[in-house]
Amino acid sequence: MDRISADAETYAAPMGEVIQVRRHVDLAATEIDALQSLFDSEYLNGFGQWNPDAPYGYSPADTHVLAFRGDALVAHVGFQRRRIAVGTNDVMVAGTGGVLVDERERGTGLGRRVMRHAQKVMRDKPWVDFGFLGCRKEVVPFYESAGWVQVHATERCLSRTDQKSVVVSQGGPNLICSAQCDASEWPEGDIDLRGTPW
Ligand SMILES: CC(C)(COP(=O)(O)OP(=O)(O)OC[C@H]1O[C@@H](n2cnc3c(N)ncnc32)[C@H](O)[C@@H]1OP(=O)(O)O)[C@@H](O)C(=O)NCCC(=O)NCCS
Numbered sequence: 001m002d003r004i005s006a007d008a009e010t011y012a013a014p015m016g017e018v019i020q021v022r023r024h025v026d027l028a029a030t031e032i033d034a035l036q037s038l039f040d041s042e043y044l045n046g047f048g049q050w051n052p053d054a055p056y057g058y059s060p061a062d063t064h065v066l067a068f069r070g071d072a073l074v075a076h077v078g079f080q081r082r083r084i085a086v087g088t089n090d091v092m093v094a095g096t097g098g099v100l101v102d103e104r105e106r107g108t109g110l111g112r113r114v115m116r117h118a119q120k121v122m123r124d125k126p127w128v129d130f131g132f133l134g135c136r137k138e139v140v141p142f143y144e145s146a147g148w149v150q151v152h153a154t155e156r157c158l159s160r161t162d163q164k165s166v167v168v169s170q171g172g173p174n175l176i177c178s179a180q181c182d183a184s185e186w187p188e189g190d191i192d193l194r195g196t197p198w
Contacts, residue, residue, distance in 0.1 A: 017074070017110070019117045022064045024052070024078075031066065034073035042100055057160030058097055059196045065118040067110060075101040075110050077118040080198060081127060086153070087189015093132035094122045094179065097198030115146040119177055128179035130186060134197050140173050148175040149183050157193035 022031065032052055039050035047056045054060060061078025068074065078098035083090050096118070101111045122128045135143060140150065151174050159165045176186055 016069060018068045019114060020066050021121055022066060024060065024062045024064060027064065035076060038073050038076060038100060038102060055098060057196065059095060059198050061098055063121065065114055065121060067114045074105045075114045077114050079118060079122065082195065084194055085192040086187045089187045091187065092127050092129045094128045095198040096131050096133040111142060112146045122179045126180065129181045130179050131177035134172055134174050137173055143175050148177045150175050151186055154190040156190065158196045160196050163196055
């Protein structure tokens with residue numbers, strides 16, 4: 001857990017939930033096990049076992065936002081610090097991924113509460129210009145409901161399957177959220193993630 005603000009980053013939320021923030025390097029073995037169970041329950045059949053350091057070939061989170069109901073981990077949002085390129089600008093983003101709510105808990109606003117908490121954590125970090133994520137088209141309304149906005153640009157990244165080949169895509173969807181910069185300040189131009197996506 002972040003040493004300075006351990007207490008400040010543990011909040012009671014509605015309906016007995018507790019949302020906690022952990023640095024990846026500080027995750028306890030029990031928390032890694034809980035994350036493994038949460039991700040495996042959703043993705044084991046299609047994508048194999050969750051790997052904390054290369055989840056399905058995506059970039060790993062360096063910060064985890066975890067929602068518990070009692071002892072049970074019921075939701076997760078992760079993000080990782082990275083300097084990406086947008087047009088001719090360098091932009092510091094919290095590359096966001098691993099957004100997952102336990103299937104039994106969906107549709108109650110939990111996903112949005114955890115995401116909003118993650119956005120608050122991002123805004124408290126002086127290095128985060130914007131949150132950034134890519135997602136499936138059908139999930140865009142979920143992110144928009146938490147204040148993310150779509151950006152339209154050509155995106156270049158490394159493939160999550162081999163971490164080497166370059167993938168160029170258009171139409172994303174890619175979304176950003178305000179942190180130190182307002183979303184309206186997102187620069188024009190192609191996006192280069194300079195690595196694998198999240
Ligand atoms: C997507 C997910 C995180 C949403 O969590 P949730 O707790 O069910 O969502 P919430 O109840 O907080 O919903 C908040 C809003 O988003 C909308 N929403 C929720 N899930 C959605 C989905 N899959 N597609 C589109 N909109 C969705 C809700 O309708 C709600 O809108 P409203 O305020 O207008 O009523 C959850 O369904 C999940 O874990 N899905 C499987 C993993 C996944 O797809 N993750 C995203 C990877 S990009």
